[in-house]
Amino acid sequence: MPTFTKAAIKATFISLLNKKPLNKITVKEIVEECGINRNSFYYHFDDIPSLLEEILVEEADRFVATESKSNTSVYESLISVIDYAFTNRVAIQHIYNSANRTTFDVYLNRICTHAIKSYFDKLETTKNIAEDDLDAMIMYYKCQLVGFIIDWLGGGMKYDLKIKMKRICELYEGSMEAALDRCAKINA
Amino acid sequence: MPTFTKAAIKATFISLLNKKPLNKITVKEIVEECGINRNSFYYHFDDIPSLLEEILVEEADRFVATESKSNTSVYESLISVIDYAFTNRVAIQHIYNSANRTTFDVYLNRICTHAIKSYFDKLETTKNIAEDDLDAMIMYYKCQLVGFIIDWLGGGMKYDLKIKMKRICELYEGSMEAALDRCAKINA
């Protein structure tokens, strides 16, 4: 059941992504680094964008499956995403600066949405509010998160996003609970 | 040209060796851990002993190629082998305690011989002594090293071999140079 070759392609691609911008990476380079035939690459992937796509989706899933489970507040969820972005900042920047932003955006929105969704999912207080309201709130936090990260990336990651995020979390302490209360009242 | 599967088999085997004694590890366990078909194991290896054999040989080569190059005295060579044994002590003990000592002994002798040989190879003073003398000296240090390690292993690695080794190196400081001098005189 294993095709270790496919995994190896991904691994060397990721390692290259930590060394140079996405648009400088060629299929030729990947397969040479990997020690495989060029056609083996095309056997598994259509091209570099789809390779990237697959990796991003996997990473997103993996992230949601692990890190986002343990958060006990929305703000922890926000921060764990930021943390993740920071750890992988080199590769992320190399993707971001290479104009292939479409797949990256999809990935970023997905991961942010899921991280927040998975937090709301285990909240008791969300059980009795309308689904539309919940979606709206998820979108609210998701856009915030995506916006912060894009801003940070666009500015070359100059400032410490985590500190800024923590500050914002302090400022808006309790606002989510208030919003949930309001939802409950409207529906009643 | 890649068979990543073979590499994966080795990797999971090594990881198992860090968890349990060699004789408790089964082919079945390896392939399940590895997520491959049992026949794929037999495609690459005859059995567990030959898998072990191959890994040990590779490790020995890798060791000689890297660590033993940089040593500037015999004693550094001796100690670098000890160091290596210490880092991998868990796996080594799991092999040693499983009675399959024959391949292990071959490996240990090989690695010790090469480590010392590679040191002598870059010594200027060994250029003008007879090859037989050189072989004898290599064997002298090799047996010492192998003996120390086997003693240490046999005793359950209770004491700190590195410290003992360093002490011995201090005690015999200069003895190798003296021996080389004697060789030169006899031949002259």
Added chain:
DNA sequence: ATTGCCGTGTCTAATTTCTTGACACGGCAT
């Protein structure tokens, strides 16, 4: 002691994966 279970080692046939070598296309530097 016998039975049944489990892991081993071997085999064959089918399938998947990987390689080889070729080709047309577009970009880009000379």
Added chain:
DNA sequence: ATGCCGTGTCAAGAAATTAGACACGGCAAT
């Protein structure tokens, strides 16, 4: 304008992996 280089595609063949079966030996339970 020409030549070079990387891309993407294709077909054929080789290599690696799987599936399924079989006989054998060990060993625990009965």
